[in-house]
Amino acid sequence: MDWIRNMMTEFWKEHSKFATVEEMMLDSNAQELTQHELPEILSLLPSLAASDVLELGAGIGRFTRHLIGKARHVTAVDFMEKFVEKNKKDNSHLGNAEFIQADVTKLDFPKHSLDVVFSNWLLMYLSDQELKSLAEKFIMWLRPGGYLFFRESCFHQSGDCKRDFNPTHYRSPAYYNHLMSSLLLDESDQTEKKCYGFDMVLNKTVQTYVKMKNNQNQLCWLMQKVRRDAVQQHQGGFSTFQEFLDNQQYTRRGILRYEKMFGSGFVSTGGFSTTKEFVDMLNLTAGQKVLDVGCGIGGGDFYMAKTFGVEVLGMDLSSNMVEIAMERAVKEKLPLVQFEVSDATKRRFPDAAFDVVYSRDTILHIRDKLDLFRKFYSWLKPGGKLLISDYCCGEKPWSPAFQDYVNQRGYILYTPQRYGQFLSEVGFSNVRAEDRTEQFIQVIKAELQRAEKMKEEFIQEFSQEDYDAVVNGWTEKLQRCETGDQRWGLFYATKE
Structure with a gap:
């Protein structure tokens, strides 16, 4: 392993001679990029008030100075002596901070000593084994409820700086997702069994690079350290809800099967026809900002942006959904639409950030609906509108078959009323709750x-087994509705 570290040292000696931002970012356009991406990245972080922050790969302090201004204490670490010296010289007077020159693979901190680990362009310079080992340390160093933020170049090089050799590992986002979500730290003692893992808060492209360089390969993540033990049963043994979605309910093949039924671009009831009907209720106007919670593969978002000129942020916890949405976005060439993998129950936005919150058949997955609706209310501007369609239920008692279905899917359902x-x-006005x-x-x-008419085409594209599964699924939905157990609700409300 030493030869790998030596190679990395040589690479950064070559690119740290003058300790400039251009060297550190390996890009001639670094000044302008920094101006736009700094506020973007900082806006994604959790509140840093009264927190102990570890910044890894701090470089010359692009982020350090902003972190010092917000946190209780910052430890800024970098590999290269010249970078650390410049960071210390420029930023040590700003507040409570320590500047360390070290190889991150040899770092150690006490257990539960940090609230936030922040890393910008670091993990891609580690081997797979070094990365796994460091990720295990992250979860140990962080206090319960603490956050890990990291940002990496995926797939290929982004900066235009000439490199005689390039030891960077350009991994896929799926690699990082799998590594971080599969970590499990056992901190059980004699009195209590305690395991911790990382939950995804968000994973998204850095928009500065999309807008300035048409580059979709700069990605960032925010993960939170959470208790693991209590959540495993109802998701069939998957350690996170996201893993359950991506490996069971919304596999890539499963999503494309749904799309075949609902129509191109859609994975919710009625496809384009209900989307058009419901979106028309919102009277959208150009320049408005729309948040789509549970955006699926993005068909509704492309429709809103193209037809009304609104800006749309589509969020979904299924990374498979968002991956397909982002593939489609490249073809659609619509800069007004952005997508991110994120958990609506953990995501933070400023108050009054959106004109519309829109959600189709998604909130059935979320237990604390009141808390989520409070978030929606705070994220909406005064006069903002909320539109939701969702699976609902009839009055109890339910039939055993419906109870089994709800348990197997992990749904949390209420009557439309x-x-x-x-x-x-939670404060919404003009609430309309319609049983649809x-x-x-x-x-x-x-x-x-429609499925019957395209049966041969469907089987050719997927299989007889897939066709039968979808038709049986739809037939069972009909039966559940006809017994009165399953309902479908449409909800419209405004924030005065």
Whole structure:
């Protein structure tokens, strides 16, 4: 392993002679990029008030000075002596900070001593084994509830700096997702069993690079250290809800099967027709900002941006969904639409950030709906609108078959009336809670008829087994609706 570290040392000696931002970012356009991406990256961080922050790969202090201004204490670490000297010289007077020159693979900190680990362009300079070992340390160093933020170049080089050799590992986002979500730290003692892992808060492209360089390969992540033990049962043994979604409910093949039923670009009931009907209720105007919670593969977002000229941020916890949405976005060439993998229950936005919050058949997955609706209320501007369609239920008792279905999917369902009450309770005005089950039934019947017409094409594209699974699934939905157990609700509300 020493020869790898020596090679990395030589690489950075070559690129740290003058300790400039251009050297550190390996890009001749570094000044302008920094001006735009600094506020973007900082806006994604959790609150740093009263927190102990470890910044790895701090370089000459592009981020250090901003972190010092917000945190209780910052430890800024870099490999290269010249970078550390410049960072210390420029930023040590700003507040409580320590500057360390060290190889991160040899670093150690006490257990539970940090609230945030921040790393910008570091992990791609580590081998797979070094990365795994450091990630295990991260989860040990962080206090429960603490955060890990990291940003990497994926797939290929981004900076235009000439390199005689390049020891960087350009990994796929899926590699980082899998590594971080599979970590498990056992901190059990004699009195209590305690395991910790990382939950995804967000994973998204750095928009500065999309806008300035048409580069989709700069990605960042925010993960949170959480207790693991309690969540495993209801997701069939998957350690995170996201793993359950990506490996069971929304595999890539499963998503494309759904799209075949719902129509190109859509994975929710009624496809384009219900999207058009519901979006038309919002009276969108050019320049408005829309948040789509549970955006799926993005068909509704492309429709809103193209038709009304609105800016749309589509978020989904399924990385498979977002991966497909981002592939489509490249073809659509719509800079007004952005996508991110994120957890709506953990994501933070400034108050009054959006004109519209829109969500289709997603919130059925979320347990604390009241808390989520409070977030929606705070994220909306005064006069902002909320539109949700979602799976609901009839009054209890439910049939055993419906109870089994809900348990197997991990859904948390309410009657349309109760759902509407939640929205009123958090402060929304003009709440309309409509039971649209009859429309749902008609849409399912139409989709089943379409499936019958394209049966051969469907089987050719997927398989007989896939066709049978989808048709059976749709038929069961019909039966659940006809017994009165399953309902479909449409909810509209405004923030006064």
